[in-house]
Amino acid sequence: xxxxxxxxxxxxxxxxxxxxxxxxxxxxxAFKALRERDIELSDEIITRDQDIDLLEMEIDRSILRLLALxxxxxRDLRFLIGCMRIxxxxxxxxxxxxxxxxxxxxxxxxxxxxxxxxxxxLIETSLDMLHVALSCFAKLSVDQAxxxxxxxxxxxxxxxxxxxxxxDYMIHEVxxxxxxxxxxxxxxxxxxxxxxxxxxxxxxxxxxxxxxxKHHCEQI
Amino acid sequence: xxxxxxxxxxxxYGKHRALTDISLAVRDRRIxxxxxxxxxxxxxxxxxxxRMNDTIRGTRTEGRILLDGQDIYTSGINVVELRxxxxxxxxxxxxxxxxxxxxxxxxxxxxxxxxxxxxxxxIEESLRGAALWEEVKDRLRQDALSLSLGQQQRLCIARxxxxxxxxxxxxxxCSALDPIATLQVEELMRSLKMDYTLVIVTHNMxxxxxxxxxxxxxxxGELVEFDITENVFTRPSNRLTEDYITGRAG
Numbered sequence: 033x034x035x036x037x038x039x040x041x042x043x044x045x046x047x048x049x050x051x052x053x054x055x056x057x058x059x060x061x062a063f064k065a066l067r068e069r070d071i072e073l074s075d076e077i078i079t080r081d082q083d084i085d086l087l088e089m090e091i092d093r094s095i096l097r098l099l100a101l102x103x104x105x106x107r108d109l110r111f112l113i114g115c116m117r118i119x120x121x122x123x124x125x126x127x128x129x130x131x132x133x134x135x136x137x138x139x140x141x142x143x144x145x146x147x148x149x150x151x152x153x154l155i156e157t158s159l160d161m162l163h164v165a166l167s168c169f170a171k172l173s174v175d176q177a178x179x180x181x182x183x184x185x186x187x188x189x190x191x192x193x194x195x196x197x198x199x200d201y202m203i204h205e206v207x208x209x210x211x212x213x214x215x216x217x218x219x220x221x222x223x224x225x226x227x228x229x230x231x232x233x234x235x236x237x238x239x240x241x242x243x244x245x246k247h248h249c250e251q252i
Numbered sequence: 253x254x255x256x257x258x259x260x261x262x263x264x265y266g267k268h269r270a271l272t273d274i275s276l277a278v279r280d281r282r283i284x285x286x287x288x289x290x291x292x293x294x295x296x297x298x299x300x301x302x303r304m305n306d307t308i309r310g311t312r313t314e315g316r317i318l319l320d321g322q323d324i325y326t327s328g329i330n331v332v333e334l335r336x337x338x339x340x341x342x343x344x345x346x347x348x349x350x351x352x353x354x355x356x357x358x359x360x361x362x363x364x365x366x367x368x369x370x371x372x373x374x375i376e377e378s379l380r381g382a383a384l385w386e387e388v389k390d391r392l393r394q395d396a397l398s399l400s401l402g403q404q405q406r407l408c409i410a411r412x413x414x415x416x417x418x419x420x421x422x423x424x425x426c427s428a429l430d431p432i433a434t435l436q437v438e439e440l441m442r443s444l445k446m447d448y449t450l451v452i453v454t455h456n457m458x459x460x461x462x463x464x465x466x467x468x469x470x471x472x473g474e475l476v477e478f479d480i481t482e483n484v485f486t487r488p489s490n491r492l493t494e495d496y497i498t499g500r501a502g
Contacts, residue, residue, distance in 0.1 A: 242487025
């Protein structure tokens with residue numbers, strides 16, 4: 033039979049997975065709102081962000097309690113530290129969803145910009161990264177974590193390309209500058225989401241292997 | 253630098269092999285902790301380091317234990333001299349039913365290592381070394397058994413260091429002490445490692461993590477893992493070690 037401590041670790045894992053699901057839904061809805069110019073959905077994302085914030089606080093509380101009362105070691109200690117980092121990254125991803133929802137709200141009331149296939153690809157790749165990052169936590173898969181880290185460069189390049197395309201467009205379409213800036217911010221939000229996904233993947237590697245691969249400081 | 257090198261150590265109680273092929277190096281002026289479940293052989297191993305097991309009938313030792321390069325199990329070794337170099341502190345404080353002064357003076361008197369006036373210096377130095385001097389300096393003639401358990405244990409450490417050992421073995425030195433006395437002994441261990449090599453057996457993994465530089469994990473008479481303490485408690489290389497220290501095995 034699992035000890036009370038290990039049962040609490042399982043509960044914590046469940047809460048982080050719940051937070052991950054809510055965050056993933058928030059990001060997906062933010063893009064739906066952007067794509068479908070849905071103000072109501074944008075408002076829902078902004079309002080529901082509080083649920084994710086509250087879950088983060090609950091996770092923090094339980095981690096603090098487990099660290100203080102059980103003095104965990106080895107993989108249990110790494111798991112708690114990893115969860116603490118991952119929940120912080122999830123909360124930041126959810127904030128990006130809120131930011132995108134605000135842009136969606138603004139853009140929905142104005143004429144659409146021409147469709148940019150690079151922006152579409154940026155959104156798809158970031159969403160893929162998020163999906164794989166959360167899956168690698170659920171399965172504690174180092175292989176999937178490494179896949180996530182590899183994808184980050186592509187997102188950075190796509191973001192740069194979106195910026196370049198919109199700059200070129202805005203030079204010729206001055207009335208579109210405000211919408212262009214909002215779209216650039218949206219692309220930047222996705223790039224940040226991808227960065228947080230990379231952090232999550234690095235935390236998974238830390239949990240499983242005890243190695244810190246941030247900034248390439250340690251090798252697996 | 254290695255103070256003690258253990259090479260291929262096997263130890264038997266009669267036909268029962270209690271230790272199997274143990275090899276490790278105890279670093280000079282570092283604290284080495286030995287952890288593992290009851291009956292895993294860690295105390296037996298500790299007692300091999302100063303041949304305390306020799307006092308038990310029917311025991312047998314194979315392999316080598318080198319203290320500064322010299323095998324302590326080779327013939328011609330003076331065991332009394334060995335135990336002077338490798339002292340021991342036990343689980344329960346065991347002061348003699350004598351005064352504080354006489355407890356610390358016991359070893360130097362037996363060894364006749366000091367003059368009467370020199371003895372006073374040794375006693376003060378030893379009690380200071382054991383972080384007890386300030387608490388007992390005005391009552392050195394008082395019965396040692398009147399001290400608290402924590403003070404008694406520090407008195408035993410003072411008694412051990414009075415004969416100037418090079419290595420101090422500690423077998424569960426804090427298991428009978430309250431948390432405050434435990435912290436005092438742990439602080440003392442940290443200061444002692446400036447001058448001595450310490451090997452401690454402990455069931456308290458947090459204690460091993462707090463005080464030691466190197467940790468060895470024993471399981472059923474085998475040394476499963478021996479590494480820098482930080483590695484053992486954050487990312488042990490052996491699954492069994494990880495299961496034990498996270499409470500999933502043992």
